[in-house]
Amino acid sequence: MNGLEFxxxxxxxxxxxxxxxxxxxxxxxxxxxxxxxxxxxxxxxQAKCYSSSVGNKAVQEAVAGKNHYRLDxxxxxxxxxxxxxxxxxxxxxxxxxxxxxxxxxKISQIFNS
Numbered sequence: 001m002n003g004l005e006f007x008x009x010x011x012x013x014x015x016x017x018x019x020x021x022x023x024x025x026x027x028x029x030x031x032x033x034x035x036x037x038x039x040x041x042x043x044x045x046q047a048k049c050y051s052s053s054v055g056n057k058a059v060q061e062a063v064a065g066k067n068h069y070r071l072d073x074x075x076x077x078x079x080x081x082x083x084x085x086x087x088x089x090x091x092x093x094x095x096x097x098x099x100x101x102x103x104x105x106k107i108s109q110i111f112n113s
Contacts, residue, residue: 006049007033031065044071048078
C-alpha cells in the first residue's frame with residue numbers, strides 16, 4: 001500500500017466509524033491528510049504508511065494542521081510505531097497517536113463486526 005492508498009483506507013475506516021471524511025489535497029495539505037467530522041466535532045488525521053518508526057515531523061505537521069483547520073482533535077495514524085521523541089511531543093501537544101497495534105484493533109472492530 002502506498003501513501004495515497006493508505007490515506008484513502010484511513011478515510012474509509014473513519015467513514016465506517018460514522019464520520020464524514022474527506023481526503024485533503026495531495027500537496028500543500030497543511031499537515032492533515034484526512035478531515036473527519038461527526039456530531040459537530042472535526043478531527044484531522046495525518047496518515048503515515050512507513051517502513052520505519054514515525055518521528056517528530058509527523059507530530060509537528062499534526063500540530064500545525066490542527067491549528068490551521070481549527071480542529072477539535074488531531075491524530076497521527078501509522079502502520080508502524082512511533083519514536084520516543086514523537087510520543088513525548090504528541091503528549092505535550094495533545095496529539096493522539098495510533099500505532100500499528102491500535103490500527104489493527106480498530107480495523108478488527110470495524111471490519112470484523
